[in-house]
Amino acid sequence: MIFHRIVLNNILSYKGEKTFDLVQSKPDKRRLVLVLGRNGFGKTSLLNAIKLLFLGSDDKGLRGGMTRGTYVLGDEDSRWSGIMNSQARREDETTCSVRIEIGPPEKVEFIAQRSWNLEGDSFGLENETLEVEVDGRTFAGEAAETRLDEILPRELVPFFFFDGEEIRHLAEASDIHRADAMERLLSLSFINGVEGELDGLIKAWRREELPEEVQAKIAAKEGDLETHEKLIEAINKKATSLISQRDELKETAESIYHKMDSLRKSGSLFDTASLDRQISELESELQREQDRLAYALAADAPLLANPGLVRACLDPLRSLVDQKSKAAESTLTTLYEVLPSRLFDEPPQPRTNLSDDQKRFFQNKLKSILDTFGLHDEDTDSIIEGLDLIRSRSLLDQFLGINNSIKAIREERARQLKEISRKKMQLEDKRAERRESQYGSSEAAGQYKQLETESADVHQQIGKLEAEISGKNEHRQLKTDEIQDIEKHIKELERQVCDAGKAGKRLSIAIGLKKSFEEYRRQRREAKRKKIEETINTHFKCLMSGHRLIDEIKVDNDFYLTFFDRSGNQIGHSTISHGMRQLAVTAMLWALKDVSGKSLPIIVDTPLARIDRENQENLLLNYYPNAAEQVLILATDSEIDKRKFELIISQVDRVYRLDNPDGQTTSPVQISGTDYQSISWEAVING
Template sequence: MIIKEVKLKNFRSYEDETKFVFSPSGEKNIVLIGGENGAGKSTLFEAIKLCIYGPITYGYQGHNSNYIAKIKSNINHNAYKEATMNAYVGITIILTEGTNENVYELIRHWTLKDKRLVETYEVKKNGNVLTGEAENYFENYLTSLIPPNLFDFFFFDGEDLSDAFIGRSASSHLKESILKLSNYDTLDILKRHLLQYQRSTSLSSEKLKDLEMEYNLANEELSNNKSTLKSLEFNLEEAKADLENTTLQKSKLDEDFRNSGGLLESERDLLVSKQNSLENERTNIYQFIRDFCNDTLPLLLSEKLLVKIKNQILDEDSLHTYKSFKNRLDENIIRSSLIEADVIKDPTLDLSNVPSLILSKLFNTGRLNNVKTIHNLSNDDKQSVLSKIDDILNNKKSLSNIINEKYSRSNEITEELKVIREKISSSVSENVLKEYLDANLKLNEKISQIKSQIQKITSEIENLKEEINSSEYKLKRAKNAYLHSLQGSETLKLTNNLVETLDEIIFELTKEKIHEIEDNFIYIFKELIRKDNYIDSIEIQTNFDTTLYINKEYSSIEVLNLLKNLGIDDVEKKYGSRFLEDLKQFYPSENKKELLYNVENKFRFELLILRTKFNINDFSKGEKQIYILCLVWALIKSSGVQIPFVIDTPYARIDETHRDLLTTKYLPKVSNQVIILSTNEEIDKKLYSTMRNYICNEYLLQFLDKERKTKVHDGYFFEV
């Protein structure tokens, strides 16, 4: 999400209509808002949240009287002096939805009607007003996309960060932050309901007996199911062994039969298939030769007659054309044509011999006078007959070659069939074949039965495993219910165990996210800190405590002395769990006891690089602030959520050494849009000069004491 614009009027100290433009531009993603304390910086961002979430901003579920009273107190007092009271907060945001960037304009407007405050809410999408279901859908969509508690995470006060991420509540705050960003915060709600339920539950002695019986029955059911599973798994192994033996018997039978000269069923089928294919091919060859002898050969033998027929057809065609010309050509047509062409002038000129003269030039009239019409074919028949005759006359040699090839292939097929029939007929005796086929049939039936048995047992095992899972769940539920009801004094203890289990579940769900946070933290921390090889890794533990590590070199003697003097548990507590993890790389061990034994009894002189715990309290104030900001950066980057990052007094407690790095390495990368609230003492001229390359917009808020309102100027302290 990108905040493009913010508009306010008569909201708190913003009496006049005020507009802020926040749009980032290229690499310039920082909006700098300066102002003294009380100038209206916090009010601006309360207005943004109010515009988006409405009553939820103040913890109300709807437009109740408390919410209306809160809004009334937020409206500037001077607004009520006007003839028509008019107040509003509005924002324009850009949401990336799929491949599109859509612009949404949201505005909450307040007016008075019959002395009652009335709120209207309007949403425009790309300039078009959303109404009815479309508006409701957008409200739900925006709330699910950016829940209010997640929105709060992106608003930080630099002064308060230390309290949140260092100290007694650091692990719980980190856990809450990770759960919010991973959408697992509902598990905490589940824990609270669980605790409330456990405290409010009390059972009678008779109910306790019922729970005990239910627990015993569930335990017995699980035990029976596990016993049955063990038996089925044994039967499955036996069936698999039987299948393997039977398959080997069949392979031996096939091998013996083949060695005796017999053909396996698959081999015989292949030969029979080949025989049928060759016989079909030979039948097609014979049919081709018969068709050739019936249709083409007689004509091929009568070549002279074919030539004579062809000439007769062509002569008949010429005679037909000649007659058509003769019937249409007369003296009058020729005379009129010549006069029109201005060839002759005298219309009485004798042209009676001209038609016969023209015809004699165009046709062989002497030959045509002797032609008699015999065939009188149509144009289609004439073309078909001539094409057939030409095909026969022009392809005599190729037709002869084709016939010869067919006869040759027929002879080849005959020889191949002879060989195949000999192979089929030269197989073993009928008795041997019958014995083989009977034995093979029995083995195939046995293999099929065993496979069916294996499939059945496997299915029973799968179903039984599901029943066992259900029985285990039932037993666990019955056991928990029974134990929780044994005595009221145990309720809190058992509830704590359940809470610990939920914490373990939460940690498993967020494990990958935690690794990503650790990697992101180390990356940005090394960018900002000004000391080489200062911190090498970070560990977020199951309870969400954080531990920093630095790689240190130890001699094997030093490690041995540490373990002897402190004990392995205290070494883990003082130097960190990863110290022991690294030590196991040099002395492979399954547990602490084995590790201690291996170090003492398999000692060798060498240098070891081991990750060693670093105490966060050894940081300077500025380094602690860097640590916290890096942890926040890692959380935001790992969440993948694109929300503007707003921070009030970001340079609190940051020494001058790290301010430039925070400005150039951190703020431009923490989010696509960074909004900084600052005083002139925090961001001075020197730091402002460094930051200016990343600033897209800057404003100065000035509170006018006399008018009791906020005035907004373009530019920062040094620009106004």
Template sequence: MWISKIELTDFKSYQHQVFNFPVPSEAGKNIILIGGMNGYGKTSLLQAIYLGLYGKEAITYLARAGLGDADNYHKFLEKALHKDALREYGSIMSVLIQFNTNINHGFQVKRTWHFNHKGQYQRGTEHVDLLRILDGLQEPLQSDSLEEILEQQFVPAHIAPFFFFDGEKINELATQNRPEQIKEGMENLLGIVLLRNLKQTLHHYQINTSKNIKKIDEEKLLAQNKELSQKEELLKSLQKEKSKFERGLERLTLHRTELTNRIASLGGGAKVTDIKQITDEQKRLEKQRDECQKNLDDLLVTEIPFQLVGQELIDSYRQQISGEIKKLAWEAKNTDLKNNKDEFLRRFAKTKTPEMNPALTESQQQSLMLRLEKVWQNMFSPLPKDCATETIHHYIQRENRQKLLQRLKHIDSTNYDLIRLVKQRDLLDNQIEALKNRYAKIESIDKDGRLESLKTELQKTQKEIDEKQKTLGKVEREITALRTAVNQLNATYKQQFSKFVQAQPMLSKVANAHQIEKLIDDLIPKLYPLKQKQLTTAISETYHKLSHKQQIAEVKIDDTGNVTRLNQDGTLIGVEQSAGENQIFATALLAGLANVSGLKAPLIVDTPLGRLDSVHRDNILNFWVSDKQRQVILLSQDKEIDVFYYYKFKNSIAKTYLLEHQELGHHFGKTVAIEDKYFFSEGVQGHKQ
């Protein structure tokens, strides 16, 4: 398997960059060499691989791989966003990684993060696009299957630090806390981390499930059932009583309506039921009629002359007044302009510059002045559109003409006011006449007592209705309260009964979870010996290949992560190791863990040669080159893989990139990867010569 493509967009110093890597060839070209000075984006590229593949889970493993302390995922993302990516509408950062399992099959993972205009990460916007690539065709997959694909087809997160790491930093971690680092590596290799996560999940399951399981009292459950049945019977009885009251109330309501109609037919309306009410209503309406008549009289006095004139004459008069207003305005403007004419002609005649050559004769001067006079006159004719041709109504003062025009426009609405007032007066007259007729009818009918008898019966019926409504309301409240009690009791009973049914199976599941938890506790200590010997052998063999000191014959590791070194006769030795030797041991440790894992995953190393001397550099490069089928991506400074090592291992180099920095202003820039270039490309050619 190998990484075939990496694409970064607005990630750290990369605005947009694509890396394409070939398949490790049978000819032995398995090294991808990416050169860059400090701060040019080598470590950022390694961090991008972690984030692109593992997302938030990568934070746990970045420190283990020597890639810094990144305990806050959101802050890490905000710092990773390229500063030139900030935009008013927000920004998007993405990492795309494509890895192949063979030449025809692979997967592509694109992880995208969204930020607001201030560069703040928008939580919940992380999105993963996952594709399967088979024979050049792309098939979208569900993003939640990524973890399983990485587990089965590539490198799961918990063992990624064995393959992707900072060569210089990883030895510091091993030096500071070597037993813990070794034990942690063994646990990741054996999957103990996953077992511990499972144990914790089972423990929480037991606690949460046990809280929900309560001992159910069967006798109490039967008592609840009996109480529920009794209340349901009482509820049915009250509902029957309610229906009985509703039918009686319906009959009384119909009788009340019949009495009301009979009283109304005898002149005893629902609003006016006696002589006093009729007379009061009549006085009120007569007062309204008098006010309406007064308004009508006032309108007739002021408006009737205009209403007697024909509409055609009014329109003509309105048009003439409007035209005269415009004509007078035009004449006033012309008068103001004509006052300046003589002064204009006088100054024109006196002006001697520019000189005319030849000079105008007296006859020509007179013709010119006459022409100017004619042009001036033409400026004031013809009259503008809508102006009156003559002023007929001289007697109307200028300031009153607009008022008159407004008054003429009001004549049309006056017609509607007259019609409205006449209709209102007629309506009031009809209402007054109806009251007079009702007064006469009541006065004649009420003398025999029929109306009073009907009123008495209506009052009695209304009293019965009020009493029944009061009783019905009481019954309805009892029903509401009882129904609430029945619903609550029913819900409680169903809940308790359900728990009663489920209690035994749930208790059984809790017991099973507890047994599995105990099994994990027993299993973990027994797992270490399964790989301990194999790991010890792998680390020892790798250490011998990498180290130039051969006094250490064997490296042993116990199940606590403690390391002991033995010489040829099995004697324990202690060696004060240099920084370079620490890096060699850390590299051997990771190589051993990677070897025991059985994965042929790519190896990605930042600062691969760090503090190593020339012998150790030869050894470690030879070690990486020796596995021809494993892709090895080295992120190197110019002083690590220099011109000598570049030339020495050139036949194993499949691809090169050189990271360069370009300034963008505002104290930041971007990284550009130049394909098929390295620090000493020209130097190597010179060396060949």
């Protein structure tokens, strides 16, 4: 498979429709396409445009922390102009697109075009479309995405279109879908489909053996199961939408944070320690005032708000106190007369007689103790009448005090509120002064304050979405548990079969076949893994000269790389140089191409990054001419200089030079001729 054409229209640095014509002149001999240009001339734009076609603008790796809308439309504050060519946008162009034509060297079999309609200032899913044409049939929407994914699973896009400086990360990058994608690339996934079909047959044949009443029960349970699964699907759809909204808000929050950080860093540097101390002192004073007012209001606010009720309570309280005083006086008089004599004169008596002075002392003490206590009336339904004398007097005193000073108390509380308001204003003024001193101008300080407000609002929205997502997760888990119960019940019903019956033989065959396919897939997968591991090590030794820190590379079941030295000790990724990791992953890409038997075109930007001279030559002579049926090398004149150009010229099919006089309008210029061995390096560089 090769690219026959790549057509870019108003995308990134390419203004208008620009075509790379890549039909090979000598497919068996010349597989390299050189795209040469200075930094900023459009090489990375070409790479990213192809990634955009395969991944779409929703891919977070492409967006680099920006929201989808910001990535597509641009953001002046972040100096990102969006995916549409900025000059075309200024000229009121509204569409941009990427188109590829792929197939074997002799014909085009697959055409894909992803387009963006950017009318207005907002971006929605409907503004991005994908169309795919396969053998004359046109697909759109999800069907088009499926067809595109069949050509190259999106999880494997970084293995075929990559920046040489970043490729080393593929050695350790985690992706839960990588193993499945690798199985698809290695033509193992069809076995999963066969196993699925056999599962369906086994299930159906087992059912045929069951009595009709059991089958009816199972059918009812399966109806419940289908209802639950649809509900979970709806929950997942809603949760996915909520998560997408939350992630976009998080990216917005991150963008706001960077803007705030930029204001902080760009502001004049003043000594703000004194202002910080003043702010801290004001915050402490304000907190103390608020605490004092809160404590006071908790006690007297109801009474201050109802002065009429306070006055209405005074007369009943006076009557109550007078009544209880008279009753207490009578009772206490009787106690004073009776209690001392009964206490000291009536038996039983202590063994040691008290003296008259001791008796008088205890009599007086007893009277003084009695004087301090009020006396309770009998039980009553009235709250006030149920109070004893002491509490009645205390309540009356409080109400009299409040009634006499209610105006003064109100004025004091109002004064406290004004003082709190004054301190709040002082604090806000000091904070504004602090911001202005930090950011160098009142305008910058105002921008920072506005960003703080926006940040608080965004984080509040994130909090609400997190709560909704949590609720959806709980609901999903509840329904998942119910599904497990239903499935368990169905299995219990299926176990009620009494004999093998008419389906016994075919059922036995199907189960045996399924086990055979499972074992076949396991063996094929293991054989492919071992072959990839063996091929990686062969290619790595071909690419890596003069260094044997890495003696062996092993591939685990999920197709991740582990490195070992000559003693068999595992080598940590952090101890391996960037260049060496780049060569290891390059060896893996080479091995995948060899073992899978699939030949997809490869595009590599910065092809020789961090690689020393000797190993650069190994890459140019050994890997790139054999990496695929077609390899597009995007390089500067310092990466592919005259010496390196002459090394690979016999493998080169086409050469493009990128012109970009203003930094915004890249044009690919094909160097004329088909025999590049007759063209000087100077002609290639200078046109």
